[in-house]
Amino acid sequence: MSFETSLNRLEQIATSLDRDDLSLEQSLALFEEGIAQLKEANAALTQAEGRVGQLVEQVDGVLEVRE
Amino acid sequence: MTSPGGSPEQAFTVAEFNELVKAILEGSFDALWIRGEVTNFKAHGNGHWYFTLRDKTAQLSCVVWARDVKRLPAAPDEGMQVMARGRLSVYPARGQMQFMITSLEAEGEGLWRKQFEQTRAALEKDGLLDPARKRAIPLFPRTVAVVTSADGAALHDVVSVIQRRNPLVNVVVVPAAVQGETAPDSLVAAIERVGRWGGADVVIVGRGGGSREDLWAFNDERVARAIAACPVPTISAVGHEVDFSIADLVADLRAATPSAAAEAAVPVLAELQQAVRSLGGTVRGATLRRVRDAAVLLRQRARDLSVRARRATELRRARVQNASGRLEALSPLGTLARGYAVAKGADGRALGRAAAFTPGMPFDLQLHDGLVRAETRDVQPSVVSPISR
Known part of the structure; x- marks a missing residue:
């Protein structure tokens, strides 16, 4: 799942939790999902450093990134 | 002894004379600019252009060979005032002189503007300028492809801006010629490679500032169509100050410079972290509040229940007493x-x-x-x- 998807879902969850028409059970289920999404989003923000490379086309047309 | 042509005996052949004129005339002039009005313009099927340059009292036959036509932005309009650079040539077979034009400029930006408008119209006709086609740039791209010159300042700017803002993002350079005759084909090939590779989340296509001619590849229709066809969201970054390019019209997002494109493509890592923290706080806070509300409600209900139970018990006790009183009264x-x-x-x-x-x-x-x-x-x-x- 992409960071963007996680973040969007988190925003939805935060909005839903602020509504009054949810049962406690629904709230707790949303909370649980929210915590899972938080983990995903945080994982995306703590991954390895990015790299700079160059896209190279080989003779056979295969494309690869060389650093 | 008279000079050649000086007597009937020494008459030139027509071919000899024309060759002589050709040698003299063509040897007398370097490449030069001539100003005039375009008339009788004809674009031949073989790719050459023929027209006449004229002013009030004179006219001059002109040709633009197909190989030079390719370098010109657009054909001149009938009656357009132009400056043509070329060399004089003589065509002995017909005894005519002809101005062979290699570059052509209209007053102001006439030809460039005309070409620009033609390309824009062609793209518009195919729906490629429709705002509804524009895709969103992903919030947090893992990999940014950069189609630009491998040794230009633009690449350096993009890489340093991205690394400063968000060191987690990968940058993949896809080198292309960004000016000169090979630039359009080179840009098209590079953009197609990005699509074929499929590893990029967004692609920046651009170069630093330059003259109108330097930037012209970014007004090329093929380049525009390649950008439109790219399966990866595109950001154009042609370093021009006031004007915009055809690439800008087609790209999903237009940035004024490569640095601005890098900023648009990549969010600041610290801001993302802050956003996630804040959302986490909201979710936790809202849940806690709901749980607390529920607990308050529960206590409230429990109190209500016990009040009601007590009241019901008292009611029953009163009835029992009442009944037993009456019973006693009746009992022997x-x-x-x-x-x-x-x-x-x-x-x-x-x-x-x-x-x-x-x-x-x-x-x-x-x-x-x-x-x-x-x-x-x-x-x-x-x-x-x-x-x-």
Whole structure:
């Protein structure tokens, strides 16, 4: 799942939790999902450093990134 | 001895003369600029252009060979004032002189503007300029492809801006010529490679600033179509100050410079972290509040319930007391308590009538606090019952 998807879902969850028409059970289920999404989003923000490379086309047309 | 052509005997052949004129005229002029008005313009099927340059009193036949046509932005309009650079040539076979044009400029930006508008119209006709086609740039791209010159300042700017903002992002350079005749094909190939590779989340296509001619590849229709066809969201970044390019019109997002494109493509890592933290806080806070609300509600309900239970119990107790009061009032025991007694026979049945007694018959007197053994001495039935009902 992409960071963007996680973040969007988190925003939805935060909005839903602020509504009054949810049962406690629904709230707790949303909370649980929210915590899972938080983990995903945080994982995306703590991954390895990015790299700079160059896209190279080989003779056979295969494309690869060389650093 | 007379000079060639000086006597009938030394007459030139036509070919000889024309060759001579050709040699003299073509040798007399370097490449030069001529200003005039375009008339009788014809674009031939073989790719060459033929037209006449004229002013009020004179005209000059002109040609632009196909290989030079390719370098010109657009064909001049009939009647357009142009400056043409070329060399004079003589065509001996017809005895004509012709101006061979290699570059052509209209007054102001005439030809460039015309080409620009033609390309824009062609793209518009195919729906490629429709704002609805524009895709969103992903919030957090893992990999940014950069189609630009491998040794230009633009690449350096993009890489340094991305690394400063978000060191987690990968940058993949896709080198391309960004000016000169090979630039359009080179850009098209590079953009297609990005799509074929499929590893990029967004692609920046651009170069730093330059003259209008330097930037012209970014107005090329093929480049525009390659950008439009790219499966990866595109950001154009042609470093021009005021004008925009065709690439800008087609790209999903237009940035004024490569640095601005890098900023648009990549969010600041610290801001993302802050956004996630804040959302986490909101989710936790909102949940906690709901749980607390629920707990308050639960206590409230429990209190209500116990109040109701107590009230119901009291109500029942009152009814029981009421009932037992009435019961007591009706019970013979109640009557006994007020001092009356019941006479009972040997079989324990109440003896309610005087006729039930016979002299000497034993019976029991039931009082409220005990039993008294007794014996009948005499029986005197009343004439009238003392208690009439």
